[in-house]
Amino acid sequence: MKKTLALFLVLLMAVALTACGGSNDSGSPSAGSPEAGSKDGKVSIIITNGKGEIASQWQQAAKDFMAANPNIEVEAVSGAVGETVNLLDKLTASGKTVTLAMMAPDAIVNKYKDFGIDLSGEKWNADTVYGVKDANGKVAGFPFSIEGFGLVYNKSVVEKAVGGAFDPYSINTLDKLKALLDKIQASGVKYPVAYQTENWSVANHYSTQFLNQAEDPATIVEQLKAGTFDLASNPVWNGYYDTLDLLTSPQYNKYGERPLGKYYDDAHISVGKGESAILFNGNWAFDSLKAVSGESFGFIPVPVDNNPDNPLNNKIAAGPTNILVINKAATPAQQEAAKKFLNWIVYDQKGQDFLVNQAQVVSAFKNNPNKVTNPLGSAIADAIQSSKTLPFSSNYVKVEDWGSILAPDVQKYIAKKESRTDLAKAIETYYKNQK
Template sequence: MKRSRLGMAALVALALVVSACGGNGNPSTNEGGAGGDAAEKVKITLLNSKSEIQQQMTNAAAAFMASNPGIELEVITAAESQSPVERASSLYAAGTPATLAMLDAGDIAKFQDKAADLSGEKWVADLAQPNQIDGKTIAFPFAIEGTGLIYNKAVLDKAVGGAFDPASIKTTSALKDLMAKIEATGVAPMVIGSMDWSLGNHYLAIAYATQPEGDVNAFLAQLKSGGANLANNAVFNGLLDTFDVLKQYNLGKDDPIAIVLERSAAAVASGEAAMTFNGNWLITEMQKTNPEGDFGFIPVPVSDDAGNPANASLAIGATKQIFIDKEASTEAQQAAAKAFLNWLVYEEAGQNFLVNEANVIPAFKNITLELSNPLAKSLQAYNNAGHAIPFAGNYVPGDHWKVLGASMQKYLVDKADRAALAAEIEEYWKSVK
């Protein structure tokens, strides 16, 4: 889930939208609701927090409007330095909230008093798994996503002298041995993207998801209470042992912060580097360099125990979720917003957008389109095999990526040692209310 740069949700049945909005299924009242000029369009906005698909989302909005001429849908986004929750909050503060707001899953609860109850929507019954807060569905799961070590299959096949099997990497030591083989072929084994959202909400969060107790919320509660000692935590240290291996073989080791998302994607796609840590959304950027490339996932090992199931699992979850504003939006605008969500789930053009243009794994059982890109296929294979850990980035506060992403960046550039990193993480969580 690239930041604006993985529970689930629901929508009003299309029949209800048709009934509420006129015989053609399109809301025809103006922004003022009842009594408006029927010739005016209902204007709604969508806050898109997946900037890598901003153009695709804009194209989808155009396709939706073409089939719903009574609705005008504007797609807005957040600045690179602004988190989705910050952008949504600023819009509310200005009195102009987005009609539909796409946020990281962990931030939806902050807006539950402003979110329309979608529990009665048709698509709730088609969800692959429930998505509720306090017994209600208040958000629409836009994407199932996951993270791990993304590899270029051609590069790894050459390094191992045959068909590379990602299941062969079950420990940190096995990963290090693989990297030595890759290096011997003249290719950089790894390129680490320095993005704070990636290092903070995605890599670091693996430590939250792979604790022996298996309960993310319980471990975060320990951190908040000051009861977790990370310096002596085996999973945390195991994850950083792996990170140290990644640093050792990093293509950008001379200037690690200079490696941004686009650089890391191009390096792996072109075969300049064998692997990077990121999520399946990276395919959009990778295919700019290598549209026909074959790529896959290797889980991030957190120990040298080959029997540890976490070492064979990807972090997977419903990362991006959309809620509909009920505080400032008229009934007509809410109905139009629900019509858009229905369009995504039930119309051919909407389904095609999700699978083939946004390159996400839909969260709905009724969408049976074959996944069109190798990273989505790889992710789905892990998920279907039960090799998944929680996408713990869904459980963290909105500023986690920025604060602890910066802490991870200091560790990446050797400006903080492991003890200092552990202390900063513990201090952050003790400040979380």
């Protein structure tokens, strides 16, 4: 009886150990179980899209992918345009495991630093330079969309002012920008600039550009955290605010007398109609502009000084703004299914068509033969092709912090209620308090 009982206990322990060995590190059920996302022999995955404006295209992409991969079932979830609730957090809180999540690039070194798996060995890395690395230096972010920002200009208005064809890259000094504004003004446009001052625009877009003076913008962030980077004495940091002073001045800016306000829509209408010529924004602004006057828009780099050979004066910021990350808490089978979806986007003809032609996203992958028809997106693609881009500087900061903590100081500076020295101190103090 004792031998029988002992044998039973040994067998019971062996079963328990086998069960433990079969689970993944996250404690998720093993692949193949119903809880793991396997149904009727299929692997089920959830993929999220934070770009609400391409929700229908995202759904169709999932259908086309499933048609090519009948053993994978995809639930494609999109957030609404302007939705502030984080889609990944919302689904996770409801008990669902998102296999493939769209997020901002800074998230994998900040909020979701422990979320993603290592994608460094994936084939698509050979076809892009935009794979986003985590805090350990491993590629964890698949670059879904490339976007860029600079001085958006109405081509018709500018060409009329200069008397013919206009090369935006010819405006490669601060003095040349001022001369252009004078010409636009002389052509009959009272206010050449319509400068909107939302927190995201003045802070984590415009005010992070100084980071691009380093080959790796992250090195300046580390120096700021260490308290060894002096903003007030830095020529590039000061140069961007010299340019901002020009762009927001009462002489050239439509809102110069009262520079702070809810001017986003009005600025787009003004530049779209040709009542003004220039605003600071990104390729996403085209949807607002095209509703007014069609497709005659491009980008001028933001000049930082009067040295025409300074690379900062001759390039526009561009880089991945939305990345796809595979959840390490998903099962191995789900992770493999998600990898197939990423490869489908890069290498399948329908995947390539979805990304560029349907979603109008600038592809990060050099093998994609398609080109967006959105003229601002096209300008970004051309700049990439011509090696006229700088890193997308917002990707190197905590976007939420810059928008909520530092933006008010930038706005006070624009309204001349805070000195440049005070602004430098506010940014430096913020970084010294970062862990």
